[in-house]
Amino acid sequence: MKYRMLGRTGLKVSELGFGCGSVGGLLVRGEYPKMRRAVARALELGIAYFDTASLYGDGQSEVNLGAVLREIGADPLVGTKVRLEPPDLDRVEAAIAESVEASLRRLGRERIDLIQLHNPFVPHSGPDWAGVTLHHFPAVLRAFEALERQGKVRFWGITGLGETEMLHQAVTGGGFHTVQVVYNLLNPSAGMQVPAGFPYQDYRQLVDRAASKQMGSIAIRVLAGGALSGTPDRHPVAARSVTPIATERDYAADVARARRFACLVEDGTVGSLVEAAIRFAISKPEISTALVGISSLEQLEHAIACANRGPLSADTLRRVHEIQAQVAKT
Numbered sequence: 001m002k003y004r005m006l007g008r009t010g011l012k013v014s015e016l017g018f019g020c021g022s023v024g025g026l027l028v029r030g031e032y033p034k035m036r037r038a039v040a041r042a043l044e045l046g047i048a049y050f051d052t053a054s055l056y057g058d059g060q061s062e063v064n065l066g067a068v069l070r071e072i073g074a075d076p077l078v079g080t081k082v083r084l085e086p087p088d089l090d091r092v093e094a095a096i097a098e099s100v101e102a103s104l105r106r107l108g109r110e111r112i113d114l115i116q117l118h119n120p121f122v123p124h125s126g127p128d129w130a131g132v133t134l135h136h137f138p139a140v141l142r143a144f145e146a147l148e149r150q151g152k153v154r155f156w157g158i159t160g161l162g163e164t165e166m167l168h169q170a171v172t173g174g175g176f177h178t179v180q181v182v183y184n185l186l187n188p189s190a191g192m193q194v195p196a197g198f199p200y201q202d203y204r205q206l207v208d209r210a211a212s213k214q215m216g217s218i219a220i221r222v223l224a225g226g227a228l229s230g231t232p233d234r235h236p237v238a239a240r241s242v243t244p245i246a247t248e249r250d251y252a253a254d255v256a257r258a259r260r261f262a263c264l265v266e267d268g269t270v271g272s273l274v275e276a277a278i279r280f281a282i283s284k285p286e287i288s289t290a291l292v293g294i295s296s297l298e299q300l301e302h303a304i305a306c307a308n309r310g311p312l313s314a315d316t317l318r319r320v321h322e323i324q325a326q327v328a329k330t
């Protein structure tokens with residue numbers, strides 16, 4: 001496993017991070033001994049960053065991750081998230097403080113390495129929609145800074161979902177250490193220029209904008225929620241259905257698009273579509289860690305083996321870009 005700097009935090013994270021979310025589901029719905037085995041193996045193979053959230057399994061992911069790490073006696077970097085609900089938008093600082101206290105309790109930790117805002121960024125928030133606007137920013141930052149002074153968090157970041165323009169303004173404003181960005185074979189726009197008429201949300205190289213501000217980028221949806229495995233079958237503990245983020249309208253359409261990269265497998269360039277997707281994500285040096293949502297020990301070991309094959313070669317990346325351009329057109 002190789003390691004990269006997480007922006008200006010001084011923390012070193014593994015190129016591959018362990019996603020403890022609901023889509024993969026192991027840390028939410030898995031059997032405890034299977035979680036313990038997978039987390040122990042991840043640590044053994046060099047994974048140094050675990051991503052969870054208060055929302056995943058309604059706190060269950062934090063509870064399980066905390067219990068497993070305590071039992072193993074390991075202390076890797078852990079990031080979690082705070083999601084503000086509409087009534088919280090009038091009391092942002094108190095709501096963030098309460099959420100972090102609850103996360104600390106569930107994780108059984110004294111300090112969180114990385115706390116991230118889980119809300120998307122929108123131009124205007126409404127009574128039933130908890131998107132945050134730039135107007136909420138100062139209060140969010142004050143809350144995170146106060147928690148840092150109390151020794152409860154070390155660093156803080158945002159989730160790069162929502163309107164592209166808002167996200168660029170949020171990143172340009174500085175103040176945050178990290179951003180979670182959608183980056184995958186189907187939608188690589190956070191890390192490269194895409195042609196006019198690109199069919200999905202264009203993140204306009206958010207990763208590069210973040211790097212210019214010494215922010216760390218954490219890639220999410222590297223496997224498009226599983227669609228980049230090229231099959232619609234889901235693992236028994238995985239989420240039964242996945243709503244795509246910034247790709248096609250539905251999962252089946254993402255799977256169909258993913259299959260357009262199958263020529264790379266057929267000619268032996270990569271061993272699987274999953275390998276192509278993981279190696280594509282780590283080919284962008286400005287991405288500090290690429291998260292993969294894990295359903296089983298087998299998936300974890302496979303994902304790590306893929307990452308250990310390193311970034312794609314320049315030739316393969318050229319071919320990937322050609323396929324991406326064709327996929328975008330049709």
Ligand SMILES: NC(=O)c1ccc[n+]([C@@H]2O[C@H](COP(=O)([O-])OP(=O)(O)OC[C@H]3O[C@@H](n4cnc5c(N)ncnc54)[C@H](OP(=O)(O)O)[C@@H]3O)[C@@H](O)[C@H]2O)c1
Nearest residue numbers: 019020021023024221222223224225226234235238293299
């Ligand atoms: N901040 C945010 O709002 C946000 C949003 C999304 C994700 N995240 C974070 O990013 C992490 C990853 O994202 P994600 O879980 O949404 O999507 P993902 O990593 O793109 O996809 C996860 C799915 O990929 C499949 N998979 C994983 N490893 C595999 C392997 N080796 N071989 C074959 N298939 C494999 C599994 O699906 P099958 O069921 O098909 O096996 C799994 O459910 C999350 O756990 C979370 O920590 C954050």
